[in-house]
Amino acid sequence: MxxxxxVENLHKSYGAHAALKGVSLAVExxxxxxxxxxxxxxxxxxxxxxxxxxxxxxxxxxIGTITLxxxxxxxxxxxxxxxxxxxxxxxxxxxxxxxxxxxxxxxNATLAPVVVKKQSKPAAEKIARELLKKVGLGERxxxxxxxxxxxxxxxxAIARALAMEPQVMLYDEPTSALDPTLVGEVLGIMRxxxxxxxxxxxxxxxxxxxxxxxxxxxxxxxxxxxxxGDPEVIFTAPSDERTREFLKGFLQ
Amino acid sequence: xxxxxDRETERRRDGEILQALYRSVSLSLLLSVSLFTTANAQDxxxxxxxxxxxPYLLPNPKNPREIVGFEIDLMNALAAQxxxxxxxxxxxWDGLVPGLQRGNYELxxxxxxxxxxxxxxxxxxxxxxxCGERLSVRVEENAIQSLADLxxxxxxxxxxxxxxxxxxxxxxxxVRSYENQNNAYDDLAIGRLSAVLMDEPIAVxxxxxxxxxxxVGAPIEQMEYGIAVRKRDAALLQQVNDGLLALxxxxxxxxxxxxxxxxxxxTAQHFEKLTGAKAAQAADxxxxxxxFQDFTQNQTRQLTWGERLQRWKSYLxxxxxxxxxxxxxxxxxxxxxxxxxxxxLALVNLYAPQPFTWLxxxxxxxxxxxxxxxxxxxxxxxxxxxxxxxxxxxAAVVGLGLNYAAYEAENYRAGINAIPRGQxxxxxxxxxxxxxxxxxxxxxxxxxxxxxxxxxxxIALFKDSSIVSVITMVELTKVYGxxxxxxxxxxxxxxxxxxxxxxxxxxxxRLARWAEAKLATDKRVAASL
Numbered sequence: 135m136x137x138x139x140x141v142e143n144l145h146k147s148y149g150a151h152a153a154l155k156g157v158s159l160a161v162e163x164x165x166x167x168x169x170x171x172x173x174x175x176x177x178x179x180x181x182x183x184x185x186x187x188x189x190x191x192x193x194x195x196x197i198g199t200i201t202l203x204x205x206x207x208x209x210x211x212x213x214x215x216x217x218x219x220x221x222x223x224x225x226x227x228x229x230x231x232x233x234x235x236x237x238x239x240x241x242n243a244t245l246a247p248v249v250v251k252k253q254s255k256p257a258a259e260k261i262a263r264e265l266l267k268k269v270g271l272g273e274r275x276x277x278x279x280x281x282x283x284x285x286x287x288x289x290x291a292i293a294r295a296l297a298m299e300p301q302v303m304l305y306d307e308p309t310s311a312l313d314p315t316l317v318g319e320v321l322g323i324m325r326x327x328x329x330x331x332x333x334x335x336x337x338x339x340x341x342x343x344x345x346x347x348x349x350x351x352x353x354x355x356x357x358x359x360x361x362x363g364d365p366e367v368i369f370t371a372p373s374d375e376r377t378r379e380f381l382k383g384f385l386q
Numbered sequence: 387x388x389x390x391x392d393r394e395t396e397r398r399r400d401g402e403i404l405q406a407l408y409r410s411v412s413l414s415l416l417l418s419v420s421l422f423t424t425a426n427a428q429d430x431x432x433x434x435x436x437x438x439x440x441p442y443l444l445p446n447p448k449n450p451r452e453i454v455g456f457e458i459d460l461m462n463a464l465a466a467q468x469x470x471x472x473x474x475x476x477x478x479w480d481g482l483v484p485g486l487q488r489g490n491y492e493l494x495x496x497x498x499x500x501x502x503x504x505x506x507x508x509x510x511x512x513x514x515x516x517c518g519e520r521l522s523v524r525v526e527e528n529a530i531q532s533l534a535d536l537x538x539x540x541x542x543x544x545x546x547x548x549x550x551x552x553x554x555x556x557x558x559x560x561v562r563s564y565e566n567q568n569n570a571y572d573d574l575a576i577g578r579l580s581a582v583l584m585d586e587p588i589a590v591x592x593x594x595x596x597x598x599x600x601x602v603g604a605p606i607e608q609m610e611y612g613i614a615v616r617k618r619d620a621a622l623l624q625q626v627n628d629g630l631l632a633l634x635x636x637x638x639x640x641x642x643x644x645x646x647x648x649x650x651x652x653t654a655q656h657f658e659k660l661t662g663a664k665a666a667q668a669a670d671x672x673x674x675x676x677x678f679q680d681f682t683q684n685q686t687r688q689l690t691w692g693e694r695l696q697r698w699k700s701y702l703x704x705x706x707x708x709x710x711x712x713x714x715x716x717x718x719x720x721x722x723x724x725x726x727x728x729x730x731l732a733l734v735n736l737y738a739p740q741p742f743t744w745l746x747x748x749x750x751x752x753x754x755x756x757x758x759x760x761x762x763x764x765x766x767x768x769x770x771x772x773x774x775x776x777x778x779x780x781a782a783v784v785g786l787g788l789n790y791a792a793y794e795a796e797n798y799r800a801g802i803n804a805i806p807r808g809q810x811x812x813x814x815x816x817x818x819x820x821x822x823x824x825x826x827x828x829x830x831x832x833x834x835x836x837x838x839x840x841x842x843x844x845i846a847l848f849k850d851s852s853i854v855s856v857i858t859m860v861e862l863t864k865v866y867g868x869x870x871x872x873x874x875x876x877x878x879x880x881x882x883x884x885x886x887x888x889x890x891x892x893x894x895x896r897l898a899r900w901a902e903a904k905l906a907t908d909k910r911v912a913a914s915l
Contacts, residue, residue, distance in 0.1 A: 185815050186814075187811055187814065187815060214819075218817050218819065221814065221815055221816070221817045222817040224815075225815075225816075226811075226812070226815035226816075228808060228811070228812065230808055232806075232808035232809060232811065232812035233812075234809065234812070234813075234827055234831075235831065236830055236831050236834065236905070245816075245826060246813075246816035246817060246818060249818060249822050249826060250816065250817040250818055250822070251817075291812075294816070295815075295816070298816055298817060
């Protein structure tokens, strides 16, 4: 299978603290990749680098045809254009949804296609309505975010990202802010997207989901990848001591 | 040849465009309540302050929209001599000479004493009126007969007047200076002052009608009122002098002064000396004069409630049709300037590269940290020195707008900072540029947040707009001042004016509430508004 995302030797520090210490990985088309690891291990930072929300210090990220490169902290001249191209390729879903509270659900999902991709409003609305129906919000399109439950908000956020027709979807702990009874509906959407062949990268603490749905699991610890591969292998017979230590907390 | 013709058609076309432009500009000027008086060569524009009061310049007690006074009569007669039309221009008294210098009018005429330091800035005509300063005290006061008796006591007079200088030079007197003669005489009547020293006509009109006060002593010093002319207008000065002389010769000036009850021996001698002809000597007969009687009646007579209501009703037209629209117009236009510039400043402050950020911050600090009054003076009287001559209304709008922009900038900055970071991140992650994210996501939400503080500022600006009377704008508070000093009715005019301010502000408060509810995304917030 063709690789859609490659990350090579990614470094990122916050002052003296090194958050990523030379991370390399690859994600194939239509795969669902789960990034797991203890708090502060750098998995969210890694995901945010993929979307250009964090600037990395060193290394290279390729998504599809777009490549971002940094050497010795120097920005290439066309950086901001590339960044926007990259973001158009990669849809992002946040832990706290970050829906636009002053817009209805439908407007949330049509604004970027109209403003960024210059779609006509009717065309953007047609696509958005289909996506909102798909995530089960067909009846809630004219509601404001504050009138929705957390699960509904997160599904709306997924539809908003999908409306830009990205090649890959990135999720930063998408169910962490949700009431446990609402987690299932969001994971259900991601499962459905996986079945349809969407490439997805998920930072998550939902180990059962990672084990059942992910094609690839990557374990990070202290800014480094300690293990990557088939979820069955990692969850049943981890080879690294740090993975075992981390998983033990979830098994208890 | 061809080229030349082309150039000609081009010129003609330019002319047409200019004409069209001119038409649209003049139309918009007309629409804006004839803000600018079109300067006409036939018009003899002269500045004075109608708040200065009787007998110089005052709103006609019978019809407050008309300005009357002996100086109006004088200037009408003088303009007739010059075959021109007298046009009165309202200007704050202590700004009369600066207003003349910046070209608001050709002459300044309002009881301006000819003094040496004024002569360094402008030329004066021959004196048109002579008088002394008169001392007023309370009726029961017997210890004060002259300046010498005032040692260690408190005396009041008008700001920047010759009387103020006399009191200061006398030594040992604590001098209080007032904007308005009524206030000085009031303070004397209630005992805040021991004496008041004013130009004789003022003393006659404002002190003698008050049964609690009396004039004491002889006139102190002698001063000459002159018409101020710009140094460069030598020809005009000559015309004015010739005109005044003619009016002295044909007795017109004397008739005017007699009509107003201010014809006196000093002026009569002065006229004799200049014309060589003997003028009719008149006693200071103000007490029997009709105009004076009418005026003092307004000031002192006890009114029945019916009369009082009738009078209050008569305040309404000038307040509502002259003052209020100007206040409203200035406030609205300045707020538009403040809102737009404020938002720009906030965005620069938050998102622009370093040097621009510093500039925006410096702007906010300087404009907030310096008095609005001084800013207005600089814009109106200072800028003409470098060739920028703004009309009063433009200067008022620019001054208030630039000042309030600093406050609005801080409102918006706070509003934008209150929007969670995640909003900007979500917008960027959807491929928007920073500018698009601001435009569609951050600023609209911040706008809603800042409606209450912005409304607050607008109400404040509404009332602050009264300050522009210092740059010759006649707005609500200026009309209040003129009416109050004419009718000597600070409480009545004051309450009515305050009510008008309040009622004018009210719709904006309601509008803000409505907008806040309408834009509320959280429906619980909307319900509570």
